Amino acid sequence: WxxxxxxxxxxxxxxxxxxxxxxxxxxxxFMNIVTGVFVESAMRTxxxxxxxxxxxxxxxxxxxxRSFDPLNVGEVKRVDFFARVHDEDMNEFFQRSRMxxxxxxxxxxxxxxxxxxxxxxxxxxKQFKRLTxxxxxxxxxxxxxxxxxxxxxxxxxxxxxxxxxxxxxIKDAPQPLADK
Numbered sequence: 001w002x003x004x005x006x007x008x009x010x011x012x013x014x015x016x017x018x019x020x021x022x023x024x025x026x027x028x029x030f031m032n033i034v035t036g037v038f039v040e041s042a043m044r045t046x047x048x049x050x051x052x053x054x055x056x057x058x059x060x061x062x063x064x065x066r067s068f069d070p071l072n073v074g075e076v077k078r079v080d081f082f083a084r085v086h087d088e089d090m091n092e093f094f095q096r097s098r099m100x101x102x103x104x105x106x107x108x109x110x111x112x113x114x115x116x117x118x119x120x121x122x123x124x125x126k127q128f129k130r131l132t133x134x135x136x137x138x139x140x141x142x143x144x145x146x147x148x149x150x151x152x153x154x155x156x157x158x159x160x161x162x163x164x165x166x167x168x169x170i171k172d173a174p175q176p177l178a179d180k
Contacts, residue, residue, distance in 0.1 A: 110145035
């Protein structure tokens, strides 16, 4: 490149400067592409490693949750979960999923739609695994569960009120404005 650059400088300093600017721009562009390839490769490797770590951790957590069901009944009892929520294995999961033990207990209660103080193991495992995907997912899942729980409580309350009206001899109980 020096031969061409020297020839351009002999013709005109302007042409030589344009040639040097072009070469500098081309070299920077080439270096940018090479750097981009290396950075993208490193990011893919890092993401793959993180996915492998997460998958292994979820498998370990799945085994911990399944230990709550030694008789293979297929459910986790509220008492058992609340008693072991501070165990080392559980705390590791909670720290990794950015959740406190009290939030986990709250989620257990939200998942217990029918208030039988037990959850199907597969549902329990699935919902807790969803929380490890992204931190914002935890907030959305908890809100969905809370809305579902509140809807069930509202339906039970409405049924109770209708029953009270019937027991008082009132046949036409007030109807809600909008019913699904």
